[in-house]
Amino acid sequence: FNFKMSARGTKRTRSSLENTSMSNAQAKRRTQVTSNLFGKMVESAGYVLGGDHTANEITVEPAVFQKQLSQLFKKQASIDQSLEKFCSALREYTEDPRRLRMCLLPTKAAEQSEVVTRSAGLESLIRLLLGVDCLQPSLINHLLEKLLEFMDNPTGGTSSLQFIDYCQIPKLILNQLRWLDHIVNGKELCAKLLELIDVASSDLKREVIASLPEILDDSQHIMAATHLKTLLQTTSDYTSAIIDSLTNLTVGAELGAQILEVTMARVSSAALVDLPTVIKYIMQQVTPNSAQELISELRDKLDLDTLFVPPPAACSTPRGTQRVVNKVSVEASSEYVIFDTISCSISYQKSVADGWMKTIESVTDAGGHKAVDMVVLLILHSISSRRKAVETLFTSKVRGGQFTEDLLSSVFKLSSGALRKFFPSVLTLSEKLLCSGLPSVVQFAMCLYQHAFISFDVYCQQEVIAALMTHIGSGMASEIDHALDVLGSLVESHRSAMNRFASLVKNILDYLEHLYIHQVRKLYFILSVLAFRSEESSIQDELHTVVRKQLSHVESRYRRMGVIGAAMMIQQLSCVDSSFADQTMCQSQSEEKEPHLPASRLKQVQILISDTIQSCSQSQETATLFCDEMCVAIRHSAAMDPSALRYLCDTITLQFQETFLIDCKDDLPANLGIPVQMCHRLDAVDEDNIALNLLPVAMVAHGPERNYLLQRVSSQFKLLRICEQLLNSGSLEAVDALLGMCICWGQGARNESQSYQQACDHYKTAEPVRYLYDRHTRLFVSLGGC
Numbered sequence: 001f002n003f004k005m006s007a008r009g010t011k012r013t014r015s016s017l018e019n020t021s022m023s024n025a026q027a028k029r030r031t032q033v034t035s036n037l038f039g040k041m042v043e044s045a046g047y048v049l050g051g052d053h054t055a056n057e058i059t060v061e062p063a064v065f066q067k068q069l070s071q072l073f074k075k076q077a078s079i080d081q082s083l084e085k086f087c088s089a090l091r092e093y094t095e096d097p098r099r100l101r102m103c104l105l106p107t108k109a110a111e112q113s114e115v116v117t118r119s120a121g122l123e124s125l126i127r128l129l130l131g132v133d134c135l136q137p138s139l140i141n142h143l144l145e146k147l148l149e150f151m152d153n154p155t156g157g158t159s160s161l162q163f164i165d166y167c168q169i170p171k172l173i174l175n176q177l178r179w180l181d182h183i184v185n186g187k188e189l190c191a192k193l194l195e196l197i198d199v200a201s202s203d204l205k206r207e208v209i210a211s212l213p214e215i216l217d218d219s220q221h222i223m224a225a226t227h228l229k230t231l232l233q234t235t236s237d238y239t240s241a242i243i244d245s246l247t248n249l250t251v252g253a254e255l256g257a258q259i260l261e262v263t264m265a266r267v268s269s270a271a272l273v274d275l276p277t278v279i280k281y282i283m284q285q286v287t288p289n290s291a292q293e294l295i296s297e298l299r300d301k302l303d304l305d306t307l308f309v310p311p312p313a314a315c316s317t318p319r320g321t322q323r324v325v326n327k328v329s330v331e332a333s334s335e336y337v338i339f340d341t342i343s344c345s346i347s348y349q350k351s352v353a354d355g356w357m358k359t360i361e362s363v364t365d366a367g368g369h370k371a372v373d374m375v376v377l378l379i380l381h382s383i384s385s386r387r388k389a390v391e392t393l394f395t396s397k398v399r400g401g402q403f404t405e406d407l408l409s410s411v412f413k414l415s416s417g418a419l420r421k422f423f424p425s426v427l428t429l430s431e432k433l434l435c436s437g438l439p440s441v442v443q444f445a446m447c448l449y450q451h452a453f454i455s456f457d458v459y460c461q462q463e464v465i466a467a468l469m470t471h472i473g474s475g476m477a478s479e480i481d482h483a484l485d486v487l488g489s490l491v492e493s494h495r496s497a498m499n500r501f502a503s504l505v506k507n508i509l510d511y512l513e514h515l516y517i518h519q520v521r522k523l524y525f526i527l528s529v530l531a532f533r534s535e536e537s538s539i540q541d542e543l544h545t546v547v548r549k550q551l552s553h554v555e556s557r558y559r560r561m562g563v564i565g566a567a568m569m570i571q572q573l574s575c576v577d578s579s580f581a582d583q584t585m586c587q588s589q590s591e592e593k594e595p596h597l598p599a600s601r602l603k604q605v606q607i608l609i610s611d612t613i614q615s616c617s618q619s620q621e622t623a624t625l626f627c628d629e630m631c632v633a634i635r636h637s638a639a640m641d642p643s644a645l646r647y648l649c650d651t652i653t654l655q656f657q658e659t660f661l662i663d664c665k666d667d668l669p670a671n672l673g674i675p676v677q678m679c680h681r682l683d684a685v686d687e688d689n690i691a692l693n694l695l696p697v698a699m700v701a702h703g704p705e706r707n708y709l710l711q712r713v714s715s716q717f718k719l720l721r722i723c724e725q726l727l728n729s730g731s732l733e734a735v736d737a738l739l740g741m742c743i744c745w746g747q748g749a750r751n752e753s754q755s756y757q758q759a760c761d762h763y764k765t766a767e768p769v770r771y772l773y774d775r776h777t778r779l780f781v782s783l784g785g786c
Helices: 002-034 037-044 062-075 079-093 097-104 125-130 136-149 163-177 186-199 202-215 216-232 239-247 253-266 273-284 291-301 317-350 348-361 372-379 384-398 403-410 415-433 439-455 458-472 477-493 495-499 504-513 517-531 539-552 554-573 599-615 620-635 641-662 694-700 704-727 733-739 756-763 764-783
Strands: 661-662 675-680 691-693 742-746
Touching: 002 239, 002 317, 037 079, 062 079, 062 125, 079 136, 079 202, 097 125, 125 136, 125 163, 125 216, 136 163, 136 186, 163 202, 202 216, 202 239, 202 694, 216 239, 216 253, 239 253, 253 273, 253 291, 273 291, 273 317, 291 384, 317 348, 317 372, 317 415, 348 372, 348 384, 348 477, 372 384, 372 415, 372 661, 384 415, 384 439, 403 415, 403 439, 415 439, 415 477, 439 458, 439 477, 458 477, 477 495, 477 517, 477 539, 495 504, 495 756, 504 517, 504 539, 517 539, 517 554, 539 554, 554 599, 554 620, 554 641, 599 620, 620 641, 620 704, 641 661, 641 694, 641 704, 691 733, 694 704, 694 742, 704 733, 742 756
Parallel strands: 691 742
Antiparallel strands: 661 691, 675 742
């Protein structure tokens, strides 16, 4: 304990000695400062100089200090010599960067002083001295010399000043020159600043250029603007700083026209980060009389396609990848600022908006439009008072072939973040164009919906889906068709993005009663892809339930819907996808693996096929429709699993054989009331031949079922042919017996040229034979295609 106390006492003693030594050194330096003319005069005027790390203090009001200092100079025997000694001492005092910095920082009010304002906002010593007219010219020269001294940032710092403080000194010096109440020699100051611009470093040059409007008097603006115009013509490194400065300078009409001409020439060659400033300046110069001319010239020089290039491919090294990411982020932010600049100019300047409308409207060539035209129309559409005019112009341009799908693609190749601001306009225009009823306009609207879904974020994608669902619920057949086409295209090309909205799309089933059959087919295709072509889907069970209910419904309309839904489900369930392919089979490395369905999924397909056929067995109409729908589904399927296709083929073959085929050696039925014979034989007579038991099966059927019976023969035969061709590489040898079989038909109806009236007269049974003969003719046409 005694040891610790002793150590603490030693440290306290050492600290006291150090503080005493420091205080003595500061007191000595202060004595040296106050001994010269600079220190004596500022102290006599009411200003107390602080140390290297303490703020300067003032004991009187700033105006009083400046007045007293001026009076002290007037009392000197020789004002010129006194000014020279004062400035020389001031230069010596500010040679130390720490002292210079303290002179540039705000002054502190002394505790016992006459200063009313005790906030930290009191002006610095240099600023106060600049308010003394006799000191101002010499002090400005000294400050500009210090600017050159500090224009190059050190690599690590200085012995007497931290690196950050060192870098702040040029900005602090320029702040002293801003908004002076009075400039003694403005022309000389302007000349020195312009000379400084030519020799300064790049960072300091930007700072000086940006400070010119705040430093110079209005009478020197033309001189500065002329120099900046020349600098803008010769270099592109300081475009933004120069144009920002020119914006705040007061120039005449003639010089302003020259600057505008130089700025307009800079549009095509300006860097992406400088382009917003260039466009903003040009927009600010627009007047009602020159609006169309200026904007037309700006539009010709502004080529967004070359400015907004797609991001480069990812680099193999982390450092290269980071450089690519940084470049893309800078370009994306610049694109956003460009569009925001145009948007602000259009929103707040009526002449600019009118000029853009007239310029775009005046373009009549099919290939004369640019991506910027569509972007500007989207901006104009966001203004409620111009919405109707923009929609009319947009529709006219699309209908006239001037706005093409290629142009639309080039627009959405721009940064999606930059276009995201105008998504409400994109969505509204899409809805209006889709409702127009004009084929070319509707097709363009469909592309616009697709690009909006692909390019924007999840929220926008959900809004696109909701808008398409609104079209489907509108009750207009054309809108429903086009909206379903858009959803189908998105499901096929961007399935992963659409999967997250499967539950939302499923709600379209609520409108199922109002859809036509071909629309039901499109809807079930969309839902089947979302349900069965993704690893995890929340709508599979519900889709199964809906289809089963429809298949068992008492009304034929709902049964037809169920058949279509089942066919689409079978198509997607049996589609061989890499995500569902079973790769567990062991094969040699030399053999190429053929993906196929896993056993569980194949079993699901087989159960669905069997259940659907069983549900359709009580109705010839639904059985026929199922075969037709499966023919369409198989033809449009990218890669149907062979095992599933074989199961379907075997099931239909068995059903066809049990219903319509008999052996030629069997006795012909004699209780039909019509003589029956085997006709239209293509193969040679053989006891093993088979025949199509057409007439007896048809005569047994009654009512509407007879109407669909012969159609079912044709549909089943067509489905068998397609399955066999796909399974056997186009060969039909497996069904060769069916192709050459004879048909069990009535005597006297031996060829198609015999009229049905002759058959009716022969058989005395007009209505059944009349119908069968007509269907018989159609059947031969169908079988002839096989």
